[in-house]
Amino acid sequence: MSAPFKQVTVVGLGLLGGSIGLAVQAAMPGVRVVGFDADAEVRTKARELGLAHEVPEVAADAARGSDLVVLCVPVGAMGQAAAALADGLSDGVVISDVGSSKASVARALAEALPGHTVIPAHPVAGTERSGPDAGFASLFSNRWCIITPPADADTAQVAKLVAFWEALGARVDMMDADHHDKVLAVTSHLPHLIAYTIVGTASDLEQVTQSEVIKYSAGGFRDFTRIAASDPTMWRDVFLSNRDAVLEMLQRFTEDLTELQKAIRKGDGDTLFDHFERTRAIRRGIIEMGQDDARPDFGRSDHDGQQ
Numbered sequence: 267m268s269a270p271f272k273q274v275t276v277v278g279l280g281l282l283g284g285s286i287g288l289a290v291q292a293a294m295p296g297v298r299v300v301g302f303d304a305d306a307e308v309r310t311k312a313r314e315l316g317l318a319h320e321v322p323e324v325a326a327d328a329a330r331g332s333d334l335v336v337l338c339v340p341v342g343a344m345g346q347a348a349a350a351l352a353d354g355l356s357d358g359v360v361i362s363d364v365g366s367s368k369a370s371v372a373r374a375l376a377e378a379l380p381g382h383t384v385i386p387a388h389p390v391a392g393t394e395r396s397g398p399d400a401g402f403a404s405l406f407s408n409r410w411c412i413i414t415p416p417a418d419a420d421t422a423q424v425a426k427l428v429a430f431w432e433a434l435g436a437r438v439d440m441m442d443a444d445h446h447d448k449v450l451a452v453t454s455h456l457p458h459l460i461a462y463t464i465v466g467t468a469s470d471l472e473q474v475t476q477s478e479v480i481k482y483s484a485g486g487f488r489d490f491t492r493i494a495a496s497d498p499t500m501w502r503d504v505f506l507s508n509r510d511a512v513l514e515m516l517q518r519f520t521e522d523l524t525e526l527q528k529a530i531r532k533g534d535g536d537t538l539f540d541h542f543e544r545t546r547a548i549r550r551g552i553i554e555m556g557q558d559d560a561r562p563d564f565g566r567s568d569h570d571g572q573q
């Protein structure tokens with residue numbers, strides 16, 4: 267099958283952009299990859315690492331001749347990054363992105379590039395690492411990519427974007443942006459907020475010295491520290507851009523936490539047991555569906571990334 271796009275521009279050459287650059291080169295050898303990053307040091311590193319065939323110095327030059335542009339910058343920078351490409355964009359180019367929230371990004375891209383085809387997407391695949399060294403070609407393999415086409419999207423262009431993500435190994439789902447933002451608020455954004463909170467709480471406790479936090483972090487806390495090491499700029503932008511959905515889910519979470527708090531206080535073991543049994547079944551269901559962790563060093567050996 268021929269590749270859905272001939273030339274792909276990737277803007278933002280960190281974990282996501284670098285991984286797309288490597289994955290396209292691995293999966294679609296005839297496709298040219300052009301990269302750009304606002305940070306000159308990242309551009310230099312990206313050239314050294316071969317994240318793209320070419321990394322021009324000017325954003326608009328990176329867009330010239332491409333039939334797909336994928337924006338891989340923090341969600342708060344999407345509009346600005348897109349506007350910088352305007353002078354170089356070809357007619358008929360598809361503008362997409364990988365942002366972790368979708369409704370506000372869709373609005374920012376449509377505003378920055380009026381008259382262009384914008385089809386937002388979110389590969390639900392990543393790690394706590396960031397920057398050009400963090401990328402690896404197998405990041406999207408067997409992971410979901412959620413595409414959120416606007417209601418009036420050209421179905422042929424949407425089909426090409428689906429084929430693009432499938433060629434990178436992803437499984438594609440489609441939904442509207444608001445639904446995406448609600449689902450991801452509970453499955454991704456809230457867990458990150460909880461991790462950021464608990465790691466901060468532990469280190470703030472006077473009696474828990476820094477060394478005790480490190481020494482006893484082999485348990486569940488260690489998993490939270492991995493998530494809480496995620497990029498501060500990226501996550502600040504996610505919470506600000508998906509504010510309403512995150513606040514709604516946070517409200518529900520707080521109510522459920524209060525229920526468990528009450529059960530502990532009252533010595534209500536049945537409530538605790540029933541809850542934990544239900545959550546264990548959820549974890550087992552995830553593993554049965556083959557959706558356990560695809561990050562490097564988590565059960566995979568066919569990757570070239572590092573933790």
Ligand SMILES: NC(=O)C1=CN([C@@H]2O[C@H](COP(=O)(O)OP(=O)(O)OC[C@H]3O[C@@H](n4cnc5c(N)ncnc54)[C@H](O)[C@@H]3O)[C@@H](O)[C@H]2O)C=CC1
Nearest residue numbers: 278280281282304338339340341347365366392393396397
């Ligand atoms: N980190 C993760 O696990 C995942 C992240 N995402 C989304 O992917 C996007 C990128 O995240 P990462 O790759 O993790 O971030 P990153 O921090 O590794 O890379 C972002 C890059 O964008 C560049 N950049 C910032 N503003 C720019 C601009 N105006 N023009 C050009 N380049 C600019 C930065 O210099 C940086 O190199 C974010 O929107 C994030 O929400 C989506 C799925 C997973």
Ligand SMILES: O=C(O)C(=O)Cc1ccc(O)cc1
Nearest residue numbers: 366389390391392393394454
């Ligand atoms: O590293 C992890 O556990 C993640 O959850 C990665 C991740 C971060 C942000 C996304 O939008 C999607 C995936």
